[in-house]
Amino acid sequence: MIFDYETLKIIWWAFMGILLIGFAVTGGFDMGVGALLPFLGRTDEERRVVINAVGPTWEGNQTWLITAAGASFAAWPLVYATAFSGFYTVIVLTLFALFLRPVGFDYRSKVEDPRWRIAWDWGLAVGGAVPAFIFGVTFGNLLQGAPFHFDEVLRVTYTGSFGALLNPFALLAGVVSLAMVVMHGGFYLQIRTEGLLVLRAEKAAQVAAFVLVAAFALCGLWVALGIEGYRLISMPDPGGIIAPLAKTVERAPGAWLDNYSRFEWLWLAPAFGLIGPLVANALAQRGLFNLAFWTSAAAVSGVIITAGLSMFPFILPSSSQPNASLTVWDAVSSHATLQIMFWVVVVFLPIVLAYTRWVYRVLGGKVSVKTVVENKDQMY
Amino acid sequence: MPSETVVDLSRLQFALTAMFHFLFVPLTLGLSWLLVIMESAYVMTGKEIYKDMTRFWGKLFGINFAMGITTGITLEFQFGTNWAYYSHYVGDVFGVPLAIEGMMAFFLESTFVGVFFFGWDRLTRVQHLAVTFLVALGSNLSALWILIANGWMNNPVGAEFNVQTMRMELSSIRDVIFNPVAQVKFVHTVAAGYVTAAMFVLGVSSWYMLKRRDLKFAVRSFAIAAGFGLASALSVIVLGDESGYTTGQVQRVKLAVIEAEWETHPPPAPFTVFGIPNDKTETTDYAIRVPWALGLIATRSVDEEVTGIKDLKKEAEKQVRNGMIAYEALEKLRHGDTSPEVRAAFEETKRDLGYGLLLKRYTPHVIDATPEQIRSAAADTIPKVAPVYWAFRVMVGLGIWFLLVFAAAFYFVALRRLGPQRWLFRLALYTIPLPWIAAECGWFVAEYGRQPWTIAEVLPTFLSASNIEPGDVWFSLIGFVLFYSALLVVELYLMFKYCRLGPSSLHTGRYHWERGSFGGQAALESTGGER
Numbered sequence: 025m026i027f028d029y030e031t032l033k034i035i036w037w038a039f040m041g042i043l044l045i046g047f048a049v050t051g052g053f054d055m056g057v058g059a060l061l062p063f064l065g066r067t068d069e070e071r072r073v074v075i076n077a078v079g080p081t082w083e084g085n086q087t088w089l090i091t092a093a094g095a096s097f098a099a100w101p102l103v104y105a106t107a108f109s110g111f112y113t114v115i116v117l118t119l120f121a122l123f124l125r126p127v128g129f130d131y132r133s134k135v136e137d138p139r140w141r142i143a144w145d146w147g148l149a150v151g152g153a154v155p156a157f158i159f160g161v162t163f164g165n166l167l168q169g170a171p172f173h174f175d176e177v178l179r180v181t182y183t184g185s186f187g188a189l190l191n192p193f194a195l196l197a198g199v200v201s202l203a204m205v206v207m208h209g210g211f212y213l214q215i216r217t218e219g220l221l222v223l224r225a226e227k228a229a230q231v232a233a234f235v236l237v238a239a240f241a242l243c244g245l246w247v248a249l250g251i252e253g254y255r256l257i258s259m260p261d262p263g264g265i266i267a268p269l270a271k272t273v274e275r276a277p278g279a280w281l282d283n284y285s286r287f288e289w290l291w292l293a294p295a296f297g298l299i300g301p302l303v304a305n306a307l308a309q310r311g312l313f314n315l316a317f318w319t320s321a322a323a324v325s326g327v328i329i330t331a332g333l334s335m336f337p338f339i340l341p342s343s344s345q346p347n348a349s350l351t352v353w354d355a356v357s358s359h360a361t362l363q364i365m366f367w368v369v370v371v372f373l374p375i376v377l378a379y380t381r382w383v384y385r386v387l388g389g390k391v392s393v394k395t396v397v398e399n400k401d402q403m404y
Numbered sequence: 405m406p407s408e409t410v411v412d413l414s415r416l417q418f419a420l421t422a423m424f425h426f427l428f429v430p431l432t433l434g435l436s437w438l439l440v441i442m443e444s445a446y447v448m449t450g451k452e453i454y455k456d457m458t459r460f461w462g463k464l465f466g467i468n469f470a471m472g473i474t475t476g477i478t479l480e481f482q483f484g485t486n487w488a489y490y491s492h493y494v495g496d497v498f499g500v501p502l503a504i505e506g507m508m509a510f511f512l513e514s515t516f517v518g519v520f521f522f523g524w525d526r527l528t529r530v531q532h533l534a535v536t537f538l539v540a541l542g543s544n545l546s547a548l549w550i551l552i553a554n555g556w557m558n559n560p561v562g563a564e565f566n567v568q569t570m571r572m573e574l575s576s577i578r579d580v581i582f583n584p585v586a587q588v589k590f591v592h593t594v595a596a597g598y599v600t601a602a603m604f605v606l607g608v609s610s611w612y613m614l615k616r617r618d619l620k621f622a623v624r625s626f627a628i629a630a631g632f633g634l635a636s637a638l639s640v641i642v643l644g645d646e647s648g649y650t651t652g653q654v655q656r657v658k659l660a661v662i663e664a665e666w667e668t669h670p671p672p673a674p675f676t677v678f679g680i681p682n683d684k685t686e687t688t689d690y691a692i693r694v695p696w697a698l699g700l701i702a703t704r705s706v707d708e709e710v711t712g713i714k715d716l717k718k719e720a721e722k723q724v725r726n727g728m729i730a731y732e733a734l735e736k737l738r739h740g741d742t743s744p745e746v747r748a749a750f751e752e753t754k755r756d757l758g759y760g761l762l763l764k765r766y767t768p769h770v771i772d773a774t775p776e777q778i779r780s781a782a783a784d785t786i787p788k789v790a791p792v793y794w795a796f797r798v799m800v801g802l803g804i805w806f807l808l809v810f811a812a813a814f815y816f817v818a819l820r821r822l823g824p825q826r827w828l829f830r831l832a833l834y835t836i837p838l839p840w841i842a843a844e845c846g847w848f849v850a851e852y853g854r855q856p857w858t859i860a861e862v863l864p865t866f867l868s869a870s871n872i873e874p875g876d877v878w879f880s881l882i883g884f885v886l887f888y889s890a891l892l893v894v895e896l897y898l899m900f901k902y903c904r905l906g907p908s909s910l911h912t913g914r915y916h917w918e919r920g921s922f923g924g925q926a927a928l929e930s931t932g933g934e935r
Contacts, residue, residue, distance in 0.1 A: 080522040083518060091511065094506040097484070098496075098500045105491035105492040108485045108491075109485055109870035109871070112870075112876045116880040126469075131894060134901075135901075178492055178570055358569075368504050369507065373507070383518070
């Protein structure tokens with residue numbers, strides 16, 4: 025399959041979406057479980073149950089994030105360069121929080137001292153909650169546009185501040201993201217644990233589901249009535265040589281709804297995000313934990329797809345120089361690179377999914393206080 | 405252009421975080437194969453002791469692996485945070501191996517590592533061995549793609565500058581993958597990892613023998629480490645990185661700097677065993693030279709020249725002048741003058757565009773550079789000689805020392821006379837940290853020796869950084885130093901704790917601290933062990 029440049033650009037927008045959804049659906053529940061850890065587990069054994077429910081598989085899940093970042097470097101180099109340098113402090117803080125996870129999982133139970141273990145429990149909670157919240161804040165800023173511009177050789181300068189990133193709309197988007205992973209983690213724990221923990225997880229997931237629906241709906245209203253969206257007025261041929269500064273962009277209230285009025289079936293995505301959490305919650309109440317988890321996964325995907333669809337074809341709009349906004353048409357790699365990377369994804373993604381499935385089958389099943397006590401020197 | 409402070413701080417931060425990351429990578433690369441060997445012995449013989457070995461060394465592998473994951477993610481993010489212009493300028497090429505690394509290697513490694521630790525009772529023996537193998541394969545493939553990316557920075561083949569997009573673009577993925585510099589780097593780097601891991605197992609096992617505990621366990625571990633280590637130490641020396649130093653201009657500069665080779669000698673060039681390089685006089689004082697040796701090592705021939713620093717600098721001056729022509733033509737092209745003469749001028753000189761960019765440090769317009777400025781830019785293409793020269797010698801000296809230790813260890817293992825050689829056990833124990841020093845020296849030679857470029861002959865370092873504030877970088881740099889120091893203390897504490905406990909940490913009831921013999925408990929408490 026040899027695709028023309030324009031088609032490949034759209035395929036790569038979809039691929040990036042798949043990688044992000046892959047991370048939110050798998051790494052998402054790990055982060056939620058981490059965030060819930062100090063609250064759900066009342067004793068050391070209970071906490072070890074919670075940790076071991078995700079411990080053996082979390083590393084593969086986080087790889088979705090690593091791969092998404094690597095793929096953005098290869099496919100959207102200008103986005104990678106602009107976002108990572110522009111949101112410098114936020115990215116660094118995310119890194120610091122992420123540091124606590126690998127060592128937290130592996131080191132926590134290797135020393136008996138309760139102070140040591142409690143410290144790592146909170147480390148895992150920070151490592152789960154903070155990145156999830158920051159990812160939401162970042163999306164909130166993407167939707168509003170960020171103040172950056174390019175000089176004539178495409179060197180980017182970001183003129184915003186760290187404080188400006190923490191604006192009300194972005195914080196609300198952060199709440200959406202945090203509620204999303206907590207809900208998802210709660211539903212996952214119901215599958216993997218027993219007894220009281222299942223009940224506590226259910227309660228947490230329920231609260232998070234309601235918060236998610238409310239915050240997501242509020243975000244939607246805000247996007248429709250409050251913040252300005254971006255609209256592409258004119259641009260060079262999307263199949264030709266890329267020229268990121270040669271287009272015209274306008275800002276307008278409600279512009280993020282343009283795609284939905286053109287294709288009404290797109291409303292399915294926000295519908296999943298709004299109704300999915302409620303359905304998942306109802307399923308969990310009836311003890312259908314697996315179904316609840318997968319419904320939750322669909323809801324998480326719905327939220328992310330909603331953000332992507334609203335902004336398409338924009339990836340990172342510029343509030344200070346709208347014509348410099350980065351889009352799927354002009355922030356991309358060369359035709360050759362997109363084509364080669366297409367093959368890499370088409371070949372390896374199914375393989376990754378296949379062995380991930382196998383690994384979950386091998387390591388699945390309930391984790392109980394009893395197994396943790398019996399294998400206390402082998403388990404996390 | 406980013407300020408000089410931002411460039412310097414970003415360089416410091418990258419060097420610190422990359423070298424810190426590489427404290428954990430070598431053990432992952434090598435220990436994973438040692439685990440495969442030990443577990444294969446278990447599958448073939450059915451002896452529990454080999455399973456215990458796999459699990460105990462696997463525990464240490466896990467403690468180290470967690471730090472590798474923690475510190476690796478920093479590097480992937482840092483190209484974007486601190487080197488934004490670099491990321492834009494070469495992402496089309498450089499991003500490709502990084503993305504493939506994620507899809508092909510890192511997923512494999514990190515998905516199966518959990519099964520390695522938690523799948524013992526859920527899989528058949530052969531299945532579990534296959535999982536261990538996949539972890540080793542994944543981590544080594546990961547190194548392959550990272551080193552293809554790094555090899556491209558040192559010898560950027562398979563890519564062309566695109567005038568319309570003002571960046572480097574991929575022209576041949578095959579050239580990027582089969583870049584001779586990358587291939588040599590890969591073999592050399594993973595072999596160095598194997599040496600590190602083998603010395604670690606050899607040294608810790610030696611310590612058990614010195615303490616006369618868990619002898620059967622220690623002897624078997626020692627034997628495997630000796631064999632694997634000897635083979636690795638030989639490869640790391642024979643397949644030394646030097647053979648990659650004849651392709652690419654910057655690699656040639658690096659070679660001359662490593663050897664403090666100021667003049668071009670008639671081939672084959674002599675090798676300087678010792679001497680004190682002097683940047684000012686451009687001579688090596690008190691030099692002791694072995695005739696022919698350098699020519700043989702570097703070019704694998706007796707008739708190829710190794711170009712000296714003074715001649716390389718003269719070549720660079722020509723390239724800077726060419727680069728000015730390329731820059732001028734590029735400016736005209738960008739502003740719409742696409743006449744055949746301008747195009748021809750650019751086509752002819754575009755190879756040296758990067759040398760023109762070196763002048764940006766002295767004059768923003770490049771084309772108005774004075775002869776003095778051109779000379780300065782040409783002089784910039786030679787990194788400081790002494791640090792590279794010494795780092796290389798430390799690395800090589802240590803490499804030879806490792807070969808001797810492994811050879812002695814292997815000799816006694818092969819004779820089946822292991823036991824009374826307490827001197828050898830002590831040597832192996834004290835040698836444990838040295839492979840890390842050798843590996844860090846190697847990276848220093850490769851990367852400091854690449855200066856003033858991030859991408860050899862294409863993009864100068866001072867243009868690569870992001871337009872960020874010094875305060876931003878101070879914040880992250882201080883954060884990294886604090887976090888990494890704290891985590892290193894924790895990691896070393898656990899490493900020491902589990903090394904002291906030894907296989908008793910598996911709680912199988914078969915090993916030293918669990919036998920309930922007199923003194924066992926007291927001794928355990930004195931070493932700070934658990935239970």
